[in-house]
Amino acid sequence: MVDAGEVDRYNSVVSFDWPESLSRHDAGLYDAQGEELAVQYYDKRGWFILGELQSGAQASFVLKSKTSSDFETIESSFRDNGAVGFSLDGSMVLQYNSAETDLPRKNIKKKFKRGGYIHPVMTPSGITVTDDYPRNHTHHHGIWAAWTKTEFDGREPDFWNMGNRSGTVIPAGLDTTWAGPVLAGTKSKHVYVDLSADEPVDVLNESWEINVFSIPTEGAKPYYLFDLHVLHETATEKPLHLPEYRYGGIGFRGHWDWNGAKKTFFLTSEGKDRSNGHATRADWCHIGGLVDGSLAGLAILSHPDNFRHPQPMRIHPTEPFFNWAPSQAGDWSITPDQPYKVTYRFVVMDGEPDSALYDRLWQDFATPPSVTLSTR
Numbered sequence: 126m127v128d129a130g131e132v133d134r135y136n137s138v139v140s141f142d143w144p145e146s147l148s149r150h151d152a153g154l155y156d157a158q159g160e161e162l163a164v165q166y167y168d169k170r171g172w173f174i175l176g177e178l179q180s181g182a183q184a185s186f187v188l189k190s191k192t193s194s195d196f197e198t199i200e201s202s203f204r205d206n207g208a209v210g211f212s213l214d215g216s217m218v219l220q221y222n223s224a225e226t227d228l229p230r231k232n233i234k235k236k237f238k239r240g241g242y243i244h245p246v247m248t249p250s251g252i253t254v255t256d257d258y259p260r261n262h263t264h265h266h267g268i269w270a271a272w273t274k275t276e277f278d279g280r281e282p283d284f285w286n287m288g289n290r291s292g293t294v295i296p297a298g299l300d301t302t303w304a305g306p307v308l309a310g311t312k313s314k315h316v317y318v319d320l321s322a323d324e325p326v327d328v329l330n331e332s333w334e335i336n337v338f339s340i341p342t343e344g345a346k347p348y349y350l351f352d353l354h355v356l357h358e359t360a361t362e363k364p365l366h367l368p369e370y371r372y373g374g375i376g377f378r379g380h381w382d383w384n385g386a387k388k389t390f391f392l393t394s395e396g397k398d399r400s401n402g403h404a405t406r407a408d409w410c411h412i413g414g415l416v417d418g419s420l421a422g423l424a425i426l427s428h429p430d431n432f433r434h435p436q437p438m439r440i441h442p443t444e445p446f447f448n449w450a451p452s453q454a455g456d457w458s459i460t461p462d463q464p465y466k467v468t469y470r471f472v473v474m475d476g477e478p479d480s481a482l483y484d485r486l487w488q489d490f491a492t493p494p495s496v497t498l499s500t501r
Contacts, residue, residue, distance in 0.1 A: 153191035379445025
C-alpha cells in the first residue's frame with residue numbers, strides 16, 4: 126500500500142524493503158487494475174515510479190512472481206579511460222569519469238588533470254549543460270567535489286584550486302555499476318591528498334553513488350532525473366577542519382556559452398536570482414542559459430538531511446558556477462566520528478525553469494511516498 130501523504134504525487138520515485146521471501150530476479154509489480162509496472166531490486170530495496178496519486182490518497186499494488194515481458198533497461202556503457210555513460214531510449218543522460226581525463230588543450234599543465242566527476246550532462250533534446258576544464262577556471266569539472274579553505278595537522282591544503290599543488294583529489298576505484306528498468310548507477314571512491322606535507326598524506330576518503338532514474342515522459346515535458354550521494358570520511362584519526370569560507374563542497378560548472386554576467390540565469394526556491402541569491406539558503410537552485418540559441422538548464426535539489434540544510438549557496442557573479450557551500454555558515458570539521466554525508470537530486474531539462482515542477486520534485490525527494498507491506 127502506497128500513501129501519498131500531504132502532497133500530490135506524479136511520476137514519483139518510490140522504494141520499499143524487499144520481502145526476503147520473494148526472488149529478486151523474477152518478480153513483477155501490478156496495480157489494482159492488474160497492469161504491470163516496472164520494478165527493480167537494488168540495494169535490498171524495491172524501486173518503481175508511481176504514476177499519479179493525489180494528496181491524502183492511497184494505492185494498492187501486488188508484488189508477485191512475474192508473468193509478462195521485460196521492460197526496457199536504462200543503458201550503461203563503459204567508455205575509454207574508465208568512463209561510464211548512462212542513456213535513456215538511446216540518448217545520453219550523463220557520463221561519470223572514474224579516471225583522470227585527457228586535457229582538452231595543449232596549454233593546460235598536467236597538474237590540472239582530474240578524475241572522479243560527472244561530465245557531460247545532457248538535456249532530453251541533447252544539449253550539454255556542463256563544461257570541463259573551462260579556460261577561465263581550469264580546475265572546474267561539470268559536477269565535482271572538493272574543499273577549498275581547510276586545516277589539517279597544522280597545514281592548510283587546498284583541494285579545490287589544484288594549481289596551487291597544496292592538495293588534490295584523485296580517483297581510487299570504480300566499485301560497481303548496475304542497470305535496470307527503473308534506475309542505473311555506479312559507486313566509486315576518491316581520495317583527498319594533502320600535498321603540502323613532506324610526503325603526500327591521505328586526508329579524506331570520498332565515496333560517490335550516482336542513481337539515474339527512468340522517468341516516463343508521456344503527456345508531460347520531459348526531464349532527466351538523477352541523484353548524487355557523497356560521503357566524506359577521515360582517512361586518519363585526525364580531523365579535517367573547515368574554516369568559514371565562501372565556497373567548497375559540491376560544485377556545478379555550466380556550459381561555456383553561459384559565461385558573462387547576463388548569460389546565466391539563476392533561480393532559487395526562495396525566488397532569488399544572481400543579483401541577490403549568493404550566500405542565501407534554499408531547497409533548490411536552477412542554473413541555465415542559451416546553448417546555440419536554445420534554452421536549457423538544470424535544478425539541483427538539496428535533501429533536508431544534508432548538513433546545515435538549507436545550505437548556503439555560492440552563486441558566481443559572472444561565470445556559470447554554482448556551489449552548495451556549508452562553510453559559509455561558519456567553522457566546522459569532519460572527524461573520525463562525524464563524517465560528512467549529503468545527497469542532491471538533479472533535474473535536467475530544456476526550456477525555461479519550472480518552479481512548480483521543482484517544488485513538487487523536492488517534496489518527493491524530501492518526503493517520498495510511504496509504503497506498507499503485507500503478505501497474503
